Amino acid sequence: MKVLGFAGHSGCGKTTLIEQLIPRFTALGLRVSLVKHADDGFDVDRPGKDSYRHREAGATEVMLVSRRRWALQHELRGAAEPTLEQQLARLSRCDLVLVEGFKSSSIPKIEICRRSLGVERLPRAARNVIAIACDAALDGEHAPVLDLNDPDAIAAFVLQVFDLAPRPAFEAALEAAPARIQAAA
Numbered sequence: 001m002k003v004l005g006f007a008g009h010s011g012c013g014k015t016t017l018i019e020q021l022i023p024r025f026t027a028l029g030l031r032v033s034l035v036k037h038a039d040d041g042f043d044v045d046r047p048g049k050d051s052y053r054h055r056e057a058g059a060t061e062v063m064l065v066s067r068r069r070w071a072l073q074h075e076l077r078g079a080a081e082p083t084l085e086q087q088l089a090r091l092s093r094c095d096l097v098l099v100e101g102f103k104s105s106s107i108p109k110i111e112i113c114r115r116s117l118g119v120e121r122l123p124r125a126a127r128n129v130i131a132i133a134c135d136a137a138l139d140g141e142h143a144p145v146l147d148l149n150d151p152d153a154i155a156a157f158v159l160q161v162f163d164l165a166p167r168p169a170f171e172a173a174l175e176a177a178p179a180r181i182q183a184a185a
Contacts, residue, residue: 002162003088005099005109007129012112012119013148014100017133020151021098021158028159029167031094035087037101044073095164108161113138114148131157 006014018034025032045052051062055075064071084102091097099107103122108130113121115136132141133148146154158164 001088001091001094001097002164003097003099003107004158004162005102005105005107005128006112007101007103007109007122008112008114009119009122011117012114014112017112017148017151017154018098018100021155024151024155025096025158025164028164030096030164033091033094033097035084035091035097035099035102037084037099044071095167096158096162110146110154110158111143112148130161 006018008014022032022034045055045062051064051073055062055073060075060077062073064073084099084105084107088097099105099109103109104127106128108128110131110133111122111129113119113132113134115134121132121138129143131144131146132138133146133154135148138145144157146157148154
């Protein structure tokens, strides 16, 4: 499983770029997952829903399951925030994991800067930057500078750096076959 992070100041376009890259990778048959570091107060549930009520009642984990998706919510209840490595270990097998945030982690990452909005580079403390995606030219950089407005070029860079090849169509069809056979039964 290859892991690539995206780091940058809030509002620089990390989410937008990732949203543009995912369909480019999946169109090649790659399985892509995402881990996003969020603010402390985020919630994926809504007050009044059964799962919310169960969590509020004290359940440590609440799993929602349907024919289309499942989600597991885990309340830390005062425990330490899990590390990125611990969370990556929870993911199902995939070709590429994109990580938004976790800028001080040691994973390889693309730094995003958007000078047109006044969003500059991160302090040099951000580690393991393999490229910078920016909407303006940058001089004197040691890492490659990619055009933030060219997601095709950024996708090509990622494919090359991580040696990711499109999966043959028959391989993707074989993976989908059990679900189609089960649905027909």
